[in-house]
Amino acid sequence: MIKLRAIQSSAVSLALVACAQNSYFTESASLMPSTLGSVTVTGRVTSSDGNPIANAEVFIEGNNGVTTTNADGNYQLNDVAPGQGTMVARHAGYATMRTVSRFSVNRRGTGSSTIDVAMLTPDEVVFAEAQLARDSARLQNVGFNTREDVGRGAYFLDAAHIAAIHPHKFSDIFRHVPVLLENPFSTRSAFATASLNCVMTYVDGLPRRGKTLSSLETFMRVSEVIGAEVYPPGQLPPPPFVASSSQENCTTLALWTRRGGE
Numbered sequence: 406m407i408k409l410r411a412i413q414s415s416a417v418s419l420a421l422v423a424c425a426q427n428s429y430f431t432e433s434a435s436l437m438p439s440t441l442g443s444v445t446v447t448g449r450v451t452s453s454d455g456n457p458i459a460n461a462e463v464f465i466e467g468n469n470g471v472t473t474t475n476a477d478g479n480y481q482l483n484d485v486a487p488g489q490g491t492m493v494a495r496h497a498g499y500a501t502m503r504t505v506s507r508f509s510v511n512r513r514g515t516g517s518s519t520i521d522v523a524m525l526t527p528d529e530v531v532f533a534e535a536q537l538a539r540d541s542a543r544l545q546n547v548g549f550n551t552r553e554d555v556g557r558g559a560y561f562l563d564a565a566h567i568a569a570i571h572p573h574k575f576s577d578i579f580r581h582v583p584v585l586l587e588n589p590f591s592t593r594s595a596f597a598t599a600s601l602n603c604v605m606t607y608v609d610g611l612p613r614r615g616k617t618l619s620s621l622e623t624f625m626r627v628s629e630v631i632g633a634e635v636y637p638p639g640q641l642p643p644p645p646f647v648a649s650s651s652q653e654n655c656t657t658l659a660l661w662t663r664r665g666g667e
Contacts, residue, residue: 442514
């Protein structure tokens, strides 16, 4: 069983996780000495519906320098020390956002990183926490947690993990899984022997036709997904994935949606 945990543990914290590009999320915040170089951090701060938030305060904990966003919600932080650190964004009327990220430099001692932040109001935080609780309860009811406890070699992404990564497309859900279903022959893939003609997909326990993740977009939205299970070739998935479409030499992908619980 390979459990992919969310970046932060509490429901409220998960609602406050921002999107970081060219960054690596790790466990604790500490910054390396600035003598190793500096990083320029840029990004955009918006509300949950994508509208820019002006005059939001943005800074890196433990690093000198505070900036504010412009009318378009854009900001830039200069001379950020390389290493691991926590970026903070705050504005009156919104919950404070914290993003743990790793800032790296090249051989010349310079680097850049982009961190976009979607801020939530206190009411939105409460809603997100309640929604996560409902989604987790649905996964419990369909046996997700039980399979996770015994699913040796399989990958499990629960509601908290998916909420934390804010997927825009189906492939985003699996970006921390060492398998690229859209590129099965990648040398980085643990399932490199799988072919796109041999991916068995289930949605809410029912088999679905389609050779690629993008084909799912024809009948469902990625925002509906609350859980995912990936079983590599060489092992048949457990019930309820026992339809004749399952094959031992194929990758089995199971998605659970919020819609399926209605």
